[in-house]
Amino acid sequence: MYELAERLVREGRLSAPEYLALLTRCDDSTLAFLRNEAVRTAQERFGCAIFVRGLIEIGSICRNDCLYCGLRRSNRRAERYRLTSQQILSACEAGYEAGFRTFVLQGGEDPWWNDERLVPLIEEIHRRWPEAALTLSLGEREEASYRRLFEAGAARYLLRHEAADCALYEKLHPAEMSHAGRLNCIESLKRIGYQTGMGMMVGAPGQSPEALVEDILLMERIVPEMIGIGPFLPHHDTPYAGEPAGDLRLTLLLLAILRLRFPRALIPATTALATLHPRGRIEGILSGANVVMPNLSPEQVRRKYAIYDGKASTGAEAAEGLRLLARELETIGYRINFSRGDYQ
Ligand code: 5AD
Numbered sequence: 001m002y003e004l005a006e007r008l009v010r011e012g013r014l015s016a017p018e019y020l021a022l023l024t025r026c027d028d029s030t031l032a033f034l035r036n037e038a039v040r041t042a043q044e045r046f047g048c049a050i051f052v053r054g055l056i057e058i059g060s061i062c063r064n065d066c067l068y069c070g071l072r073r074s075n076r077r078a079e080r081y082r083l084t085s086q087q088i089l090s091a092c093e094a095g096y097e098a099g100f101r102t103f104v105l106q107g108g109e110d111p112w113w114n115d116e117r118l119v120p121l122i123e124e125i126h127r128r129w130p131e132a133a134l135t136l137s138l139g140e141r142e143e144a145s146y147r148r149l150f151e152a153g154a155a156r157y158l159l160r161h162e163a164a165d166c167a168l169y170e171k172l173h174p175a176e177m178s179h180a181g182r183l184n185c186i187e188s189l190k191r192i193g194y195q196t197g198m199g200m201m202v203g204a205p206g207q208s209p210e211a212l213v214e215d216i217l218l219m220e221r222i223v224p225e226m227i228g229i230g231p232f233l234p235h236h237d238t239p240y241a242g243e244p245a246g247d248l249r250l251t252l253l254l255l256a257i258l259r260l261r262f263p264r265a266l267i268p269a270t271t272a273l274a275t276l277h278p279r280g281r282i283e284g285i286l287s288g289a290n291v292v293m294p295n296l297s298p299e300q301v302r303r304k305y306a307i308y309d310g311k312a313s314t315g316a317e318a319a320e321g322l323r324l325l326a327r328e329l330e331t332i333g334y335r336i337n338f339s340r341g342d343y344q
Contacts, residue, residue, distance in 0.1 A: 001030040008260050009037045013220070019213045022257065023250070031253055038256035038288030041263050046290050048334045051266065051341035053102040053135065054095035054296040054319055057305040058083045062108025064139065065174040066162075068204060070235035070306045071108050077237050079304040082112065085121045087298060089128070095296045096129050098319055099338040103129075104158070104293060106137035113138065115145050119152045126153030133340040137197075140181065143188040150192050155342075157189045158197035160228060163204070164218035165211040172204060186222060195343045197226030201272070202254055203246025204232045212254065216261065225343035226291075227258055227265050230272030233308035248277050252287040259288025266291050266343060275312045282332055291341070294319045 004022050008014050014022065026034070059082040065072045072078075083091075092103050103125065107113070118138075125134055136149060137158035146157065161182055163169040169179040189196045200215050201207075219227065231246025251273060259267060268291040269284030277283065281292060295302060295313045302313040316325040326336050 001025055001027055002033065005030045005034050005037075008034070008257065012263070013261055016213050016217060019216055019257070020209055023209045023212055023253065026253055031249070031256075034256040034260070035252065035287045038259035039286060041259055042288045042290050045263060046337075049290070049337035050285060050329055050334050051102070051291045051337050051339070052100060052322075052325075053104050053268075053291060053293040054092075054098075054100035055104045055106060055293045056083070056088055056091045056095075057295070057297040057301065058088055058105050058107040059110050059113070060108055060301075060304050060306075061110040061112070063111060064109050064177065066177075067172055067174075067239050068201070068232060068235070068308075070238060070308060072238060075237045078306065081301045081304050082110065083298070083301065085117070085124075088121060089124065091296045091298065092125055092129060092132075095319060096132065098322060100296070100319070101131060101338055101340045102133040102135060102156075103296070104135040104137060106158070109139035115148050119148055122149060122152035122154050131340070133342065135197075140177075140185045143185075143192070146185075146188050146194070147192050150194060154194070156195040156197065156226065158199075158226060158228060159186055159189060160197070160199040161186060161215070161218060162200055163207070163211060164200075164214035165208075168204070168206055168208075168211045171206050190222065195225035196222075197228055197266075198222060198224040199226075199228035201232040201246060202229055202251045203244070205240050205243045207232075216257070219258075220261070223262070225264075225266060227262060227267050228270055229254060229258070229267075230270035231276045233272055233275060233310070235306065235308045245276060248273075248280070248283070251276075252283055255284055255287035255289055264343060266341065268293055271295075271312055271317055272308065274317055275308070275310050281316065282328060285329070285334060286332065292316075292325065294322065294325065
């Protein structure tokens with residue numbers, strides 16, 4: 001295993017069977033080596049700096065029915081909310097004051113947020129905070145819509161591919177969603193010129209190691225500027241309520257592999273990772289992650305954005321907890337970087 005790991009470090013890539021071997025048979029000392037090398041790779045480019053993005057969860061209403069997600073439309077018990085444009089602007093303002101220079105508007109697929117409503121909001125954010133980067137994470141839309149939002153001032157878009165393996169994608173999603181449709185969206189985003197984020201859950205029900213290799217290969221083909229991965233975590237009101245959570249060790253191994261394969265990528269230590277384990281965020285950074293996304297949503301709605309059980313939204317996960325986050329990062333010799341942190 002060690003030889004494979006060394007080759008990944010030296011050559012920056014492996015073949016599909018080699019990735020599979022590494023994912024399934026990585027011993028502890030090889031894992032430690034890969035994580036060290038991933039950290040070294042991140043530090044060569046980014047130093048000991050962690051970019052922060054202010055996450056605003058703009059609504060929990062969703063037309064989709066993804067089997068793993070607590071916000072799926074079949075979940076009648078989910079509490080639904082929709083922030084007003086005014087509330088979103090206030091959250092940006094508070095975030096800007098706190099030092100954030102990237103805002104991420106994330107939400108369920110809510111048709112209420114059509115272009116006629118989103119474009120003026122995006123233009124206003126762009127006008128009021130021109131030096132801040134605006135990221136959208138609002139699911140699948142028409143290419144023409146993505147284009148209008150880009151022209152209005154959004155520079156980045158997060159749309160996890162969820163599963164490169166077709167059969168797994170179909171297992172995790174309702175019949176009306178398609179693997180091809182998802183890829184089309186991602187390709188549209190790239191074509192338009194968005195810095196584009198992809199990613200998947202680790203340990204989703206039915207996910208084989210081979211499926212994870214497919215994920216790596218798909219990302220090799222598309223070359224996302226941002227890569228978001230985190231463990232699957234069950235939500236009690238979904239069909240996957242009784243499924244086990246994704247594995248910490250495997251998530252950290254994948255983070256390290258992805259950092260080595262995509263040295264320039266912006267890779268967050270995700271909330272899911274921080275939720276899975278008290279040291280998740282720190283261990284993620286110690287596997288090559290270089291972004292954290294504290295929550296800027298109004299306090300009273302945070303618990304309603306329940307995509308999985310136990311979702312962390314306080315302490316270092318919260319924008320008010322920046323000091324706590326800074327202290328946590330200090331313990332491993334890192335500091336917050338408030339710049340836009342564009343892909344270079
Ligand atoms: N566990 C972990 N991650 C989840 N996501 C959605 N539901 C869950 C869950 N139960 C991830 C998906 C989605 C992103 C918003 O959160 O990958 O793209």
